[in-house]
Amino acid sequence: MSLSTEHLPDVLAPQAVLAWERILEQAGPQEGGALQDAITDPLVASQLATVLACSPFIAGLGRRKPDLLLALLTDGSLQQSLPEATFRQQLQAALDVPGTELGPELRRFRQRHMLRIVWRDFCRLADTLETVRDTSLLAEACIDVALAHIQAGLQQRFGRPVGRQSGQPQQLIVLAMGKLGARELNVSSDIDLIFAFPEAGYTDGEKRQISNEEFFTRVGQGLITALDQVTPEGFVFRVDMRLRPYGESGALVHNFNALEEYYQEQGRDWERYALIKARPVSGDPRLAEQLMQRLRPFVYRRYVDFGVIESLRGMKQMISAEVRRRGLDDNVKLGHGGIREVEFIAQCFQLIRGGRDLGLQQRELLAVLEECVSLGCLPRQVVDELRSAYLFLRDSEHAIQGYQDKQTQKLPVDDIPRQAMAHVMGFASWDEYEPALRAHRQCVSRHFSDLIAPPEEEQTAAEALDHVGLWAEDMDVQVLAELGYEDPEKSLQLLQDFRGSTRVVSLQAEGRERLDQFMPLLLRACAEVEQPGLALQRILPLVIAVVRRSAYLVLLVENPPALAELVSLCSASPWIADLMSRHPVLLDELLDRASLYTAPDKEVLQQELTQQVARLATDDLEAQMEALRYFKASQVLRVAASEIAGRLPVMKVSDNLTWIAEVILEQVLAVAWADLARKYGEPQREGEGYGFAVFGYGKLGGIELGYGSDLDLVFVQDGARGSTDGERGIDNTVFYMRLGQRMIHILEARMSLGQLYEVDMRLRPDGDSGSLVPGVEGFANYQRNNAWTWEHQALVRARFAAGDPGVACRVEQVREEVLCRKRDTHELAAEVVRMRRRMREHLLPREGDDRFHLKQGTGGMVDIEFMVQYAVLAWANSTPELARWSDNVRILEVLGREGLLSRDEAALLTRAYLEYRGVAHQLALQQQPGEVAGNLFASERAQVSAQWQALLGVAEKEAAQP
Template identity: 65%
Template sequence: MHDLSQQVQTLPAGLAQAAGTAWDAVLENAESHERAPLEALAADARRGPQLARMLACSQYVAALLRRRPGLLLRAAHSGDLDASLPEGSWLQRLGADLAEPAADLAVTLRRFRQYHMLRILWRDFNRLADTLETVRDTSLLAEACVHHALQVCEAQLVERFGRPIGRRSGERQPLIVIAMGKLGARELNVSSDIDLIFAFPEAGQTDGERRPLSNEEFFTRLGRALINTLDTVTADGFVFRVDMRLRPYGESGALVHNFAALEAYYQEQGRDWERYALVKARPITGGAGHSAALMRMLRPFVFRRYVDFGVIDSLRGMKRMLVAEVARRGLDDNVKLGSGGIREIEFIAQCLQLIRGGRDRALQQRELLQVLPSCAELGCLPADVVEELRQAYCFLRDTEHAIQGYADRQTQELPDDALGRAALAEVMAYPDWESFSAALAGHRQRVAAHFNDLIAAPEDAEAEPALAPWNALDASVLSRLGYAEAEDALERLADLRDVTRLRGLQRESRERLEQFMPLLLEACAGVGQPDLALQRILPLVRAVLRRSAYLMLLMENPPALAELVALCEASPWVAELLAAQPVLLDELLDRSSLYSAPDRERLQEELRRQVDRLPLTDLEAQMDALRYFKAAHVLRVAASERLGRLPLMKVSDKLTFIAEVVLEQVLRVAWAQLVSRYGEPARDGEDSGFVIYSYGKLGGIELSYASDLDLVFIYDADASGVTSGERSIDNSVFYTRLGQKVIHILETRMPLGKLYEIDMRLRPSGASGLLVSTLKAFAAYQRDTAWTWEHQALVRARSVAGDRRVAEALDEVRRDILCQPRDAATLAGEVVAMREKMREHLLPTSLGEDRFELKQSPGGIVDIEFMVQYAVLAWSHQMPGLTRWSDNIRILESLGEQGLFSQSVCDALIKAYIAFRSASHQLALQQAKGIVAAADYRQHIDTVQAQWQTVFGGVTALSSSDENK
């Protein structure tokens, strides 16, 4: 066997004989000058066993080398069998082959495919390449063939009819070849057809003088020419089989469509299976600009804006069809279509992409092995399930390649002959068919179990609803359920059924409403106040009538419906939040995350995961992601507080952490936006030189649910410096625009509302001052110009985002200002004057003696804050440690430790402060004013007033003319 006999000894007998016979045929057909190098290659200790395996396990390769023995020498001597090819080399190599003077398009394409199929199968069968390289290389091979075939065919048509020109733009129009399915995801198998759709941007006609054609006719001819070039079987075989059935209207539809026609079709007639098919769509010709425009147009059809539970019925129907097809066609031996096969893994991933991809951009990827980890990161699938699916997918794809590479046939059927089975086991590195078959069965069983769990019908789907149709209910039925005001409830339901409200709804939406309402009424009956729960939830129902996918979400997930009812019964604030932002209903699906508010590090990690795949320059996407992130986590905090899992201090901590993490990302996005336009400002260090400095509740780590943010923007760079970009601007202009961009991102109203309301009035010189200050100017203002009340505000100030170096410098400025020696009597007079002014303007005049306004009433929150601020300003020059903290609780603890207030007084003030703010939080969730019965808080009020007398008793408030700066 000419030096191959020793190489086949490790193969099973049947495969060894097949390899030997094939090798004899190769040598017999080789040119005389080829035989010696071929024999040397077979004798090589490394190449020989690889060659033996290929000849034994691939009849296709054996036949190819029998016809073209020199192909093996070319591949071996070029080094291509040993290396992964870079992405750009495919187009370059095929282009060079076609540039040869005698090159024929059809022959060159087919021989290019033969060479690279030899290389791909060699590396795959000998495990020199992993699964990902094999599918990537096969896809790049197809893309190169499509690209160059299109170029040649188009040039021939242009010569006859001229160039296609857009009627509107007047620009030359390209044919956009959209790769679908596995080619779109660069997951092509080694004997796959390619699914394509053809599109072009604009209607118009060619600019040929003799025979102009409409653009549609030109591109139809071009599409047919491309298909014939690739698909026709010649003496050298075919290039790739082409399947066009995924285009609009299928085989009966036009071969090509312009962008407007595609958009109209998918908007008006697109079906869910087409959304499923388009998940992997990718333009592979036509230029980056047109391709990006096409994908922007298709994305809203494929990925609904938010979580899309409305698609579940369709997916469930698809799943039933898949199961039925397996049973009907007897596909047990098919590793793609059979139970537990490749298609089921793809279905699991693409279902989650359709349902959640609109909100979670990480799922808007084409490659399955990138989508699966994202499913684990986002909590769509457990990490162990994802790992099982990943392992199964790679195993099944390797099996598929071994089956198809055996005879270059598009099949996924397991072989039933002994030689085919031995070849498959050998490629898959198993000693025999039985051991391979057992491993395959294990993977398929695990996949099938996960597939069966996916979008399973609700457990009680077969049960009859306990309630009659909601439009047939009467007061007695609701009374028996526990509704105390049944007649009022019926009136609210009648209002929801109002004909004018329902008339414009699609039939599907009306049907879902009919199914949902009995479930809602029963769920409300399960809480303590059914009437209140129903009253608060109905605005949400009205808000989603035209987006009934949200009703499906709740019908599919009874625990989520129960959580919704419980939360809305407890808090009208939560009910309004959900009515305004129904997308947050998705948060109810996972009770463990709903009732766990992450710490700062986890928040940073989660936000980073959500925005990492979004370009920093995609402002709208970043703003949407930030708004969802903030709203979802505030909801989690509120839910946790409702269950009593978070005490007041932790609630404020969590809300503060959310704001800080959001501000960090806002600054990052704003910076990227400005730098992309103007370049970076000249400054010391590599960081931004910019800090967001916060006062008030955020500065004091005491944020509440509806708090605005008191911010000041500071930068440390030469104001006369300039940015590095072509459109250079002064540093001062850059940082001013950076501050404006931060405010824009925070305050712009979008479908998910604003991020935060911003108050900039505490900046130097207030509303009349510059939006952004230099560090030097800020320090000078605080030292020379600021009023005492501004120094009071500085007690609760700190850096919350930005350059750490500048933040440290600001900390030093704050410490220096707060530690200035002050006349205690004068300071006390100014503080008391400001307190009286606030009470005069902010305390309700109609408040009776038995009512207590938590913030402004004597003995309330602000009195505690003012005593703390006075203490810091009066005594920090002696005890600088008082400036360490910006929150009232820890400052009070420091005052007790230093003996400035008695420890018992500090403990009592802390208890009062926590009690007042806890009540304030609870009232905010109930959307009630911060007014309580004075008797309920008498002890705390008396404690605060007594200490106020101790600190300020006998102090005369200074008039405004007496106040010192």
């Protein structure tokens, strides 16, 4: 019997025939004949043609394993649903055969069932819910059986894990999150897991006992390897553990008490959102239910939770912003009107009302939507529309993923994959399928937009348009003059040049319509600030940048307060205007005024970054780098906005900019480490942690970062002996050197959102000629025996910024020892003065009475910094607290308190230093060089210079002598 291809479109039929011929060729005469006999039923022959034409994944699997295809064709499992227990029973029976290895059998089992699942889905023998159920059951069987196998093997070595209080044997509880938790897994999905065990204790092994935490960590690691590792047989499921407490930096397993304590004390709303679908898929059912009962109060508040609405609104804005930022419109899951928006609608009601209305405490999305009808949360028609769209979108997702077994939700762009997808979805062509998809997505998008909408503004966009003459072709100077533009002729010329620009002239009809709607609003908004013409001049480059991405114009039209904030900020700072025009994606940050004018502390910054990167694949380095750049740009915008609004004093500005850098450095280290560890394994060394620390010098070390500051960094490691534990193991020294190089690359690489930071590594031992990542002992030896005085000056401002606290502690001990060394103060003063004179010669070629360079000028910031550094090196031997701090302000505070300077002298230097820095920040926001009129700080400069003479005047005179 030959394939039945009459039902296939012309472009797909040859694909099926060619695939079948290759399968038969690979099978050989005898097995090929059996395959031919297996499709004598015309219905089966037709199904086979559909699957081979529409899934190169199945065609390739059949070619590699014709015996697997033959077995499924002959045992009848392709034509029937399977009972739930079948999956575990089949896998366990296969592993019970002597000599069977876990890893290869799991992969063969996955191949068998994925062939069956995709076949039944593509041939519409199974509905959407059966497909997601069977894929989930496959994953659960693999987890449960593999877990039992791994734990049994470890128990032979270490004994059974026993609870300290109960004395009962322990099992690992695997919490399935996300789609697996709801048994809604798609056909090429990763699985989100959290590992937990009931209580602390030790194993009862006769030869060796280990803690329960260590035992279950080994179990968890074994499970991840068994499922996730790619071998010649492929993989079973990609495993994602980032939803666990503290994400990638947290322990792999937690006991029940630790898990409950974390969520009650530190859990965030997005973690509540994630836990809605959590479901135990292994372990003692009684203990698993006990764990869920302990977590439920965190997920579901006791009463209707109006307090979560703002948080959900923020999540909703993040979803919309991500679609714009990443260009996800061709993604059936993440794009507008996609699967994620349906899920968000349901889960919003669960978080808000689930504590009181227990019927919402379900995991399955469609069941939750039905409950919303019963409770009156959503009308029946809305739920019916959402259900229909959801099933259509999930079927579309499976058609995309089943094509090549790839974890993607992006619509195909080539003709053959498009035709295959349309055929699987029951359409004759892509041109028929695409409008149906668009209709469903528009429906979902409409309901998503209506959900927890922001309060209505007092003035609607339509009312704002009611101004005769604004943005008309024949608008004249008088219109702008009446609005208060200070130079209406110049502003009119700007508008005419803008209207005639290539980008505007070439706009399509829809873009032109949106621009015509936006421009009157912009002109009116600019008229509300002190200098309308200046504001317009600064904002037009942004409009030019986004005019072809008119979704941003719509954002501003629909959110008048956001437009007002944009005008206000750009009017106040050309630096912000330039930032926005280079990175229009930051317009999303204007939607939440409370957030925009709130610069978060370091802990909140860490939480926000964790949330932003939690859903990114750890091996997607480009996505991680883009996320870090957006995080930095958005957070720096918050700081600048807060400073302009007068909400942050200068020290707080620098604090926040420094925290941003530190949080980013910690994440960059984590990403670089994970990237290298995948290739080479991790360094084998004593102790825990990275064995690697990042120290900030200069402005980062002194907690004085500005808006455009680079980062002076020094890397130190303590694990150079030995090698990494991967298959491609390398010497630890090489690993740490590559780790440093990878971090620098991540920080400095230019991408669409620019660089993270410029990095300067010249302050490391031996500078550019020295090792990029010296060991602790090498660092210590250099500082003790070879470092110049100026390097010890730099060491004053050295501070731990990221990495291993254990390594940091050892380096800080070296720092304290070196700074507290007894020195010849006369010789020290001469060295400091020589370095200051050299710096001034190189960095301040001209100094006159008319201009004062805030940083390098006489009586400026660097003079104060050098005096502070001299004081630390001269007097820390007798006053060790001077070596405690790395920032000038707190060192000056110690100098005044300990009587090394008078309190008035210390206060004078502190005040001058902060005033200089404050003006420098303001000049940076105005994109002006860091200098002011010579008479502006005449008194402060004189006082600082007087203090310089008091401390270093003798050395200054000696240095001036020929």
